[in-house]
Amino acid sequence: MDLTILAPNPLLLICAVIFDGLIGDPVYALHPIRLVGATLSFFERVLRGLRLDGYVGGCVLFCVLAAFWMGLIGALAIVLHSVQAEIGWLFHAFVLYSLIALKDLCKHGLAIDRAADLDGARQATAMLVGRDIERMDAAACRRAGMESLS
Incomplete structure (x- = not known):
């Protein structure tokens, strides 16, 4: 074999x-x-x-x-x-x-940073993480994005 x-x-x-x-x-x-x-x-x-x-x-x-x-x-x-x-x-x-999946991972990470408002940042974060996004503030969304990217 x-x-x-x-x-x-x-x-x-x-x-x-x-x-x-x-x-x-x-x-x-x-x-x-x-x-x-x-x-x-x-x-x-x-x-x-x-x-x-x-x-x-x-x-x-x-x-x-x-x-x-x-x-x-x-x-x-x-x-x-x-x-x-x-x-x-x-x-x-x-x-x-x-x-x-590096290209899409980077794309989703950038979407968090480029979101116009908190709801947009939460939705972008949901594309990367499986945790509850409803209680996240903008900083938590960015941290979640960085954790996913690292």
């Missing part, structure tokens, strides 16, 4: 960064981050049902989620690469491109 598709590849990373800079984050229903979020919610419910919440549950959740997605993406890359190397490389590049 050829595992070279899983090795770090600077050329693939450069291509992914260039695509992200030119096109931005792709928006589609099966985006990897959406899938990870849905999987996280599922595993979180399962773990809470087992009374594994808090610190230990969080550690287990992280390990399960990382193993699941790294295993799935890795296995898909290996299978596609074994079918045809170019398909494997394209899949790998597309996954990297989908996960970078």
